[in-house]
Amino acid sequence: MKKTVIKIENLKKYFKVYKKEPGLIGSIKSLWKRKYETVKAVDDISFEITQGEIVGFIGQNGAGKTTTLKMLSGLLYPTAGKIDVLGFRPWDRKPAFQKQFSLVMGQKNQLWWDLPAIESFYLNKAIYEIPDKEFDITLEKLATILDVKDILQIQVRKLSLGQRMKCEIIAALLHSPKVLFLDEPTIGLDVVMQKILRDFIKIYNKEFGATIILTSHYMGDVKELCERVIIIDKGSKIFDGKLDDIINKYARNKILSFTLGNGTSENDLKEYGEIKSFENQRATLIVPRIQATQIASKILNKFKIIDLNIEEASIEAVIREIFGDKNNKQEK
């Protein structure tokens, strides 16, 4: 049985935020009386992650993903609940703990802006007390995999976003952390660079047996890297399981794609489901999941069908549906 590396129990983080009334009058009023509101950034979340897992943390903006990662790395004190990462309480910020994990935030720069990345690496070497030989081997390995050997001597501010991100990742991994928190590591990168980083994360996970939590708005990242996902919405966990199980649990529709013989019009198909596309006798219909087989059978009986496929909805569509439903409910 694999060792539990991260354990969270009933974790809560509430922030008190000031709500200002609009306009100058509101500003004047706020000088002596302010209205505060409690925002539940994370509300009663529990989960466990075992060694070597890559877990995708999915949620809309403001769902509480980054707040959770910040609590896991000891940057924020929780309002309530328990956290155990590698046997440590993160907010104690013990060096023995800090030497075993890394937090990479795609939107934050950790390197010295005016100096070449290699200088930041040397500083990290001194801070993390990495032995010379280990440092050389790790740097050589990471720089080779990420193909950045040629740019290590160039000032960080002169590098492209992709090059900077690669260097950020190297800086975060020089001390070979056992736990890695990746907060939108591919944000703003082009598709080629996204792919390179994903491949790298896979390699790192395999070679170092690292436990990784990944947040990303790109479903490509999650699909390619994570077997398990945790979906968080407005601070609460709404799903924790295998990526494929999201479809079983939440998908309400299936997709029927078929090619019709001549003489069938788009109008003839309306009664069977929502027509997603109809072009050159090739039709795609969205049908209720539980009736998919029956509808397919009806279509086969009624029309001349050349080929027919029944597909699950894409994971992106299902997740869009989950959050779309929640947003609609709230609007109502």
Next chain:
Amino acid sequence: MKKYWNLFWHFRKIQLMKMMEYRSDFFFWMIVSLMWTAFNYFFYSLIIGNSKNIAGWSYDEVMILLSFFTMIDAFTWSVFYPNMIDYTESIYDGTLSKLLLLPISNVFVILNQNTTYHNIPRFFIGLIVLITTVAKMNINVDVFQILLATLLFLTSIIFIYSGWFILATLAFWVEKLKNINEIMPGFRNVYQMPVSIYTGITSIAVTFIFPLGLVTTLPSEVILGRSNSFNIIYFILFTFIFASLTLHFFNYSIKKYSSVGN
């Protein structure tokens, strides 16, 4: 300890490299710093030239005090100011996070990571004026006096830095406190003069309640051979307790850190 010593010099090296990236900025501010120092000495020469002494301190004695002021001021602008500016900004923009994740003392990094070098010549000007004035006055200064004056100089550095740090740490508690880093430089005028210039309640305030007035007076008095033992012990003890309180306040305030959203 060795790790921190190495890191201290590593930070200095990084800042030196940064400075060399922007040479003209360095030379411009160095000239400004030198001009400011020259003006300061000239200003005091004018005042004392007219009144012969300030609060019982002769021209040469004031020059010694001014030398300690110049050296402390070099620290103020070289170390305290850039670090405290960075510190308060990092609380507001969330970049403090990267520092809090490091497996070293957060306070050490906050207080040490930045240095500007253009005020370094100012430090040496202060030191040279101190040595030449002592030679000119023909006073005997023994090793014990030098060591005690050095100890008091370092105590003054810790005292001022602690005051600044406690003020800057208020940034955790208040949503925006932009000019907080202007308060301590504003207090420099207090210790630019001998403490004996202050009378009544002001004297009690700057000698005992918050002994800013002793910052330059005490090491100068030690060199001049007329030190006040009570004031020295009081100042050292006060600074020790004040620095400890500052650290406690930081450790307490850090719990208020909310970082920033993405």
